[in-house]
Amino acid sequence: MSLDVRVVVPGRVEAAFTSPLGETVAVIGPNGAGKSTLVGAVAGLVRAGGHVRLGKEELTERTVRDRRIGFVFQDKLLFPHLSALANVAFGPRSRGTPRRAAEQTARDWLERLGIGDLAGRKPGQLSGGQAQRVAIARALATDPQLLLLDEPMAGLDVRVATALRIELAHHLAAYGGTTLLVTHDALDALTIADRVLVLDEGRVAQFGTPAEVAAQPATEHVAQLVGLNVLRDGDHFTAFPPSAVNVSLDEPAGSARLHWRGTVTNAAPHGEALRLRASTESGPELIADVTPAAATELSLAPGRAVWLTVKETAVRRY
Amino acid sequence: MSSDRLGRPPALLIVPAALATLLLVVPLVSLVARTPWRRLPELLFTEEVGLALRLSLLTSTVALAVCLVLGLPLAWFLARTDFPGRSLLRALVTVPLVLPPVVAGVALLAAFGRTGSVGGPLRDLTGITLPYTTVAVVLAHVFVSMPFFVISVEGALRTADPAYDAAAATLGATRWTTFRRVTVPLAMPGIVAGLVLGWARSLGEFGATITFAGNFPGTTQTMPSLVFVELQHDQEAARVISLVMLAISIGVLTLFRDRWLGTP
Numbered sequence: 001m002s003l004d005v006r007v008v009v010p011g012r013v014e015a016a017f018t019s020p021l022g023e024t025v026a027v028i029g030p031n032g033a034g035k036s037t038l039v040g041a042v043a044g045l046v047r048a049g050g051h052v053r054l055g056k057e058e059l060t061e062r063t064v065r066d067r068r069i070g071f072v073f074q075d076k077l078l079f080p081h082l083s084a085l086a087n088v089a090f091g092p093r094s095r096g097t098p099r100r101a102a103e104q105t106a107r108d109w110l111e112r113l114g115i116g117d118l119a120g121r122k123p124g125q126l127s128g129g130q131a132q133r134v135a136i137a138r139a140l141a142t143d144p145q146l147l148l149l150d151e152p153m154a155g156l157d158v159r160v161a162t163a164l165r166i167e168l169a170h171h172l173a174a175y176g177g178t179t180l181l182v183t184h185d186a187l188d189a190l191t192i193a194d195r196v197l198v199l200d201e202g203r204v205a206q207f208g209t210p211a212e213v214a215a216q217p218a219t220e221h222v223a224q225l226v227g228l229n230v231l232r233d234g235d236h237f238t239a240f241p242p243s244a245v246n247v248s249l250d251e252p253a254g255s256a257r258l259h260w261r262g263t264v265t266n267a268a269p270h271g272e273a274l275r276l277r278a279s280t281e282s283g284p285e286l287i288a289d290v291t292p293a294a295a296t297e298l299s300l301a302p303g304r305a306v307w308l309t310v311k312e313t314a315v316r317r318y
Numbered sequence: 319m320s321s322d323r324l325g326r327p328p329a330l331l332i333v334p335a336a337l338a339t340l341l342l343v344v345p346l347v348s349l350v351a352r353t354p355w356r357r358l359p360e361l362l363f364t365e366e367v368g369l370a371l372r373l374s375l376l377t378s379t380v381a382l383a384v385c386l387v388l389g390l391p392l393a394w395f396l397a398r399t400d401f402p403g404r405s406l407l408r409a410l411v412t413v414p415l416v417l418p419p420v421v422a423g424v425a426l427l428a429a430f431g432r433t434g435s436v437g438g439p440l441r442d443l444t445g446i447t448l449p450y451t452t453v454a455v456v457l458a459h460v461f462v463s464m465p466f467f468v469i470s471v472e473g474a475l476r477t478a479d480p481a482y483d484a485a486a487a488t489l490g491a492t493r494w495t496t497f498r499r500v501t502v503p504l505a506m507p508g509i510v511a512g513l514v515l516g517w518a519r520s521l522g523e524f525g526a527t528i529t530f531a532g533n534f535p536g537t538t539q540t541m542p543s544l545v546f547v548e549l550q551h552d553q554e555a556a557r558v559i560s561l562v563m564l565a566i567s568i569g570v571l572t573l574f575r576d577r578w579l580g581t582p
Binding site for chain 1: 486500
């Protein structure tokens with residue numbers, strides 16, 4: 001029994017995957033990779049060719065309503081004229097549950113998400129994190145057979161997102177249904193998901209467990225998300241951590257086989273170190289960790305021309 | 319004011335703007351200024367004015383109800399669905415907006431007159447004739463005010479994000495439930511604005527009404543028709559009745575402005 005999806009939206013997405021029922025699949029990829037289009041098509045909100053099968057059920061020809069999905073939208077789309085309680089009760093009531101029972105269900109869900117005391121508030125009176133909790137409660141209150149979350153942490157500040165991520169993992173585990181989670185955050189993908197689907201330019205670049213994807217990323221984007229440099233040559237990948245990259249101003253002498261001339265494009269603190277992003281003349285964008293002392297000594301700021309070298313012993317090939 | 323920092327408004331804009339203001343304001347001020355206050359009670363509290371006022375309020379309110387019940391679904395179809403000929407339909411709906419009211423009256427006669435394309439068969443089947451009845455007044459009002467309502471509400475429905483409809487569908491709502499519980503509440507300010515616009519158009523309707531329904535006190539003589547009649551022999555009476563209509567219009571405008579129309 002599995003979720004079997006094939007989505008074709010000409011010019012934007014052509015992707016297929018199969019995942020066991022009850023699992024959480026994280027969909028990651030850069031902006032414009034087609035993540036939202038993919039989940040939109042699974043929900044029936046985006047017109048697409050292909051098929052969507054959930055276990056024995058064929059959802060392809062069904063209307064959005066009849067697919068029995070839960071959808072958490074990127075911009076939440078809480079009904080602004082209804083209270084948090086009425087928003088969450090909207091689903092059960094639409095499915096024919098009497099008003100009182102629907103409101104009781106809604107109250108239970110708000111409690112479970114820790115916002116029972118906000119039931120009477122309108123969406124405009126909620127903070128970003130609170131509104132996202134209401135949106136998650138609203139989607140789960142319909143008891144969907146398939147839950148779709150489109151960047152549920154987008155637009156939340158880091159502290160709120162971290163707290164919500166932990167809760168979300170907890171709720172998804174309790175939910176037990178099949179989940180598609182669109183995210184641009186490696187943490188979401190690696191901590192919450194059972195499987196990771198990597199989209200690149202509308203196509204599936206990789207589909208595997210979080211451990212597989214983190215250890216052997218198939219795209220530069222994912223590699224950077226998980227903090228690895230990955231060079232691709234046909235079917236062969238060369239990976240090395242940013243800490244193994246040596247940065248210098250002069251062309252390195254000696255035997256180092258892997259070296260590039262590049263320009264620093266970004267520098268930001270990363271733990272004890274300073275993480276540099278550099279574009280290279282020969283193509284790949286690399287990340288390198290240097291000590292603050294070295295960064296000061298070499299004046300490593302965006303725009304600075306540098307040489308990047310990697311010791312062969314730090315490289316993994318697959 | 320921040321615009322002052324960009325320099326004084328140019329005279330080329332000040333002069334026409336001032337003229338426009340005068341053109342709009344002077345007639346209204348004159349109407350109030352030339353009111354025969356001493357004769358006002360005797361001119362106002364007559365049976366004719368009472369009948370016309372009652373009829374005007376009745377017909378414009380019924381017309382409004384018809385606009386709401388029939389026009390709201392039409393506006394929804396124009397804003398939310400896709401079907402062949404939708405642009406043509408929208409164009410047809412807007413025609414009465416630009417049609418001279420008297421032509422609207424003639425068109426209504428051609429359709430619902432005694433020998434009209436609908437009126438003829440209706441009379442043969444049921445013996446009912448519409449022209450020169452209160453129903454005809456309502457029909458005329460609906461014909462001229464429905465386009466105002468539909469176009470205004472369609473605009474409001476388009477501004478209300480259709481993504482909310484999608485959200486409602488994922489929650490299991492039928493399109494009817496979505497219409498009732500999401501679309502209409504979100505578009506409510508626009509719907510009320512459309513009702514006010516339509517009602518004002520209906521209250522002031524004269525040309526189509528007098529052509530199609532006539533001018534009989536008590537059954538088809540509305541306030542504008544009465545003003546027209548009074549103007550022939552007693553201009554002061556015409557001004558007093560006009561003042562009442564001005565007061566009603568301003569009253570409605572201020573009543574809804576703060577709550578719904580959103581402009582100070």
